[in-house]
Structure formats: structure tokens, C-alpha cells
Amino acid sequence: MITYPRLKPGATIGVTAPSSGLSPDLHFLLKQASERMTQEGFEVRIGETPWLQNKAKSSPATVRAHEFTEMLRDDAVGLVFPPWGGELLIEIVEHLDFGAIPPKWVLGYSDVSVLLLAITLRTGIATAHGTNLIDLRGEYSDETTAAWRTALSTPAGGSFEQRSSPFYQKEWNHDHPSPCIFHLNEPTEWKTVSGEDAAFQGRLLGGCVDVIRHLIGTPYGDAAKFRREHVGGDPLVWYLENCELNAADLRRSLVQMRLAGWFDGCSGILFGRSGANRPMGDYAEIDVYEDLARELGVPIVYDIDCGHVPPQVTFVNGAYAEIEVTEGKGTVKQTYLP
Structure with missing residues (x-):
């Protein structure tokens, strides 16, 4: 059986970096993306790890796993949305309690797909492979990219359709x-x-x-x-x-x-x-x-x-x-x- 989360209007987006964070010279990208999500009606809560990057990862594995887990457990957070991928997400999977993961959307791609696939295979909770947060900082999104909101707000039992991009x-x-x-x-x-x-x-x-x-x-x-x-x-x-x-x-x-x-x-x-x-x-x-x-x-x-x-x-x-x-x-x- 598959369990599908559902993103509600005005939900809080929890931003954590289970793989790579952003070096100081790139912090402006995360600020722009956060501002854009706020303008679209979401609350945004950014953890500590997205602002950090050292030795090919945002933080040590246990720190990344802990912050990700805390956002999953926070009832106010409706979507956990890493800023982007990276290289070493696989380091954190052994530090996660998959039996305690609640049905909550996690969205991303690249290195984040390790986390997405592991969660769905272990728990039967649906996860979403799509845009990363940083790429939503623009004035608008193309139709293909923007479909992430439809995907995450579709109720269990419902359907949605996407077409190839022009x-x-x-x-x-x-x-x-x-x-x-x-x-x-x-x-x-x-x-x-x-x-x-x-x-x-x-x-x-x-x-x-x-x-x-x-x-x-x-x-x-x-x-x-x-x-x-x-x-x-x-x-x-x-x-x-x-x-x-x-x-x-x-x-x-x-x-x-x-x-x-x-x-x-x-x-x-x-x-x-x-x-x-x-x-x-x-x-x-x-x-x-x-x-x-x-x-x-x-x-x-x-x-x-x-x-x-x-x-x-x-x-x-x-x-x-x-x-x-x-x-x-x-x-x-x-x-x-x-």
C-alpha cells in the first residue's frame, strides 16, 4: 500500500540540506527562492544546514539526518524541500529511523533521489522527484516545472496529467x-x-x-x-x-x-x-x-x-x-x- 501526503495551501516549507548546502557566495540564491515561495503564499522555515558547505556536504551525516528528521516530525511543516542535490546524501540513510517517518512530502532530484527512493522503498510513502528549490527563484516557472504544486496537492485516489515540454x-x-x-x-x-x-x-x-x-x-x-x-x-x-x-x-x-x-x-x-x-x-x-x-x-x-x-x-x-x-x-x- 502506498501512502500519499497532501500539500495544503499556505503550508510551511521546511528547507534542509541532507546533501549539499550553499557556500556564502551563493546564499543569495536561497534567499531569492525563499522570498519567491513566500510571495506564492507559503511559509518558509530554513534550517542551519542549507547555509553551510564543507568537504562536499553541508554538515556531518548525523547533523544532516537530525535536522531532516526534526523537520519531518514538525507538524507545521508540510513539505521538506532541499535547496538542491550534491554528492554524499547516502551517508545519512543509516542514521534515519524509517519506521518513524510520517507521511510528508519530500521533493527534489539529483543526489536527493537517493533519499526519495529509500523512503518509498522502505516505507511505502510516496516521494516526489522534480524541481529543486533553487530553481524556483524566478519571476515565474514554466508549465512543466510548475506542475510540482499540482502533484503535491492531488488527493489520494486522484489523478493528474503532464505532457512533454515544448x-x-x-x-x-x-x-x-x-x-x-x-x-x-x-x-x-x-x-x-x-x-x-x-x-x-x-x-x-x-x-x-x-x-x-x-x-x-x-x-x-x-x-x-x-x-x-x-x-x-x-x-x-x-x-x-x-x-x-x-x-x-x-x-x-x-x-x-x-x-x-x-x-x-x-x-x-x-x-x-x-x-x-x-x-x-x-x-x-x-x-x-x-x-x-x-x-x-x-x-x-x-x-x-x-x-x-x-x-x-x-x-x-x-x-x-x-x-x-x-x-x-x-x-x-x-x-x-x-
Whole structure:
């Protein structure tokens, strides 16, 4: 059974940094994002860790785990929203009491996806993979990014639908700030390995391959147990994105996931756009996807709106998703089934 939190209007957003915080020269970004959330009707409560950064993390693991736990336990906080990702979130999972985690939204991506996936796999509480807080500091958000509010306010049993973005951002242009933060000027096309339209459905799970792969073999990465105990054996739909892996490392990671049983009962896989995926000789990104499609015999869609090449769809771990891709355009309908 999956439990879905629900974000209420005017809720308090708790900002903590379970991975990286911000160095002093970047504090203005967090202040801008906080002000924007306040203008949109939220209360914002920022902990100590977001203002800190030392040795590739905001604070020692126990400090990060404690502040995250305190925000979860605070009844006034309706959403725990890290400023962004980082590198070493995995250090905190052993310091969390998963049996005491209440049904409360946690939203983010990149390194934060380790936390999101671990929570949903261990507890059956839905978590949201989408924008980070820092990217909401603009005057407005594009339609794809802004859907995080719809996702988090949908009641249990309800549904919402998102469509592929019209345009995506190919590269950052910090010298010319955009009022919506992103520079969306490249046409979006969701592609399939088969070259044909695709449709599949199942329970969503996923995140950044670079980091969630390290949950394999730990008590926090048992996908088979999750499928058996929380979703009654429903098929899985994996959404995955690559931050820094070259094609060979991505391939190794996906083989490890397959051997660990993560793709058992999988009905399809979605891969986000990536600025990485560097070829290894003549072995390229498309070869990785073709190899996996051949091994699993399921539809594989790539260059979707997910991950480090914005904007991105909000995917809810544990939700029942219906995916359709037609002539390069994608639709994702998520239903909050128990």
C-alpha cells in the first residue's frame, strides 16, 4: 500500500540540506527562492544546514539526518524541500529511523533521489522527484516545472496529467538571466528505441542513476520487497537520469540494476535527457538503450523531461503511471492508488 501526503495551501516549507548546502557566495540564491515561495503564499522555515558547505556536504551525516528528521516530525511543516542535490546524501540513510517517518512530502532530484527512493522503498510513502528549490527563484516557472504544486496537492485516489515540454534548455547562460531561470529554446522530442509509438503503465520508481545505484545490496534498496509488500506485484515503470556517467559506466550500472532484480516486473523505462552519456570509443548512449531493450524486452523511451537538463516532469515514487509517447510527444498520467 502506498501512502500519499497532501500539500495544503499556505503550508510551511521546511528547507534542509541532507546533501549539499550553499557556500556564502551563493546564499543569495536561497534567499531569492525563499522570498519567491513566500510571495506564492507559503511559509518558509530554513534550517542551519542549507547555509553551510564543507568537504562536499553541508554538515556531518548525523547533523544532516537530525535536522531532516526534526523537520519531518514538525507538524507545521508540510513539505521538506532541499535547496538542491550534491554528492554524499547516502551517508545519512543509516542514521534515519524509517519506521518513524510520517507521511510528508519530500521533493527534489539529483543526489536527493537517493533519499526519495529509500523512503518509498522502505516505507511505502510516496516521494516526489522534480524541481529543486533553487530553481524556483524566478519571476515565474514554466508549465512543466510548475506542475510540482499540482502533484503535491492531488488527493489520494486522484489523478493528474503532464505532457512533454515544448522546449528544453540545452545549456546554461548565466550571463543573461531568464525570468523563469531556464533558457528553454531547444525543441523537445521524446524518443523510443523502437522508433515507434509506445504505451505502458505501472508503479513509478527512479532517480539519478549515478547515486541510486549505490542503494543496491543495502537494506534501503530492496525493490523486490517493495513490489511485493506495497504495490501487490504491480509492474514497475522506472524513470532514470544520468548526471555524469559515460556510456560504459551507465551500461555497467544498468546491468547491475538488472542483476539485482530492480527490473523484474518492469513494463517500461524512461530515460531523461543528459549532458553526460559520453561515448566510449564507438559505444554510445543509444547503444546502451538498445542493449537494455533487447535484454528486457520492454519499451524504452529516452530524452524525456527528467533530470539535469531542464525542465522536468514531477514523478511521484509509488504512484500508478500511464505513459504514452506518440510522434515525439509524451503524456504521463499519475494516479494515487493505494
